[in-house]
Amino acid sequence: MTGQHTSSFLGSPEEWLRCKLELDQFHGLYGGNQVHLLGSGVGAVRAMAGNMERRFPLDVGLAGARAVFELAVEIGFLELAVDPRPGVPDETSYGLALTNASGERHALRKWARDSNPPFERLRAALNELAKETSKTAEYQGQIDRKWKLV
Secondary structure, eight states: OOOOHHHHHHOOOSSSGGGGGEEEEEETEEEEEEEEEETTSSEEEEEEEEEEEEEEEEEEHHHHHHHHHHHHHHGGGGGOOOOOOOTTOOOOOOEEEEETSSSSSSEEEETTTTTTHHHHHHHHHHHHHTTTOOOSEEEEEEEOTTTOOO
């Protein structure tokens, strides 16, 4: 059954409130963004270029968060396999990470040129939610490499 391990990892939907999904689309030369979403529906989007960042609050509500966590279960996030090959020069990689209520974290990273439709579905869903950010940055300045949502 697809998603069985992911479902066990996350626990009950009530436990999802204490879980976190993260998307990392940052390229060292060109910048990019990160999306951080808690199961409660709040989070942040970080837009980075050079050594500067803008951080925007995100609030998609419980229903928005639940939909993306359900998608992680549906695609079987913990069962996904990605090709561990070395990247091509200047190729972007995308990272997804899922943290459960106990603090256990499962992370995957894939290269932009590699096909992985389930991975891309979850990445697209998080990018779509990122459009719900406030248009006003809560932080603008040098990249804070130690910043964490929680």
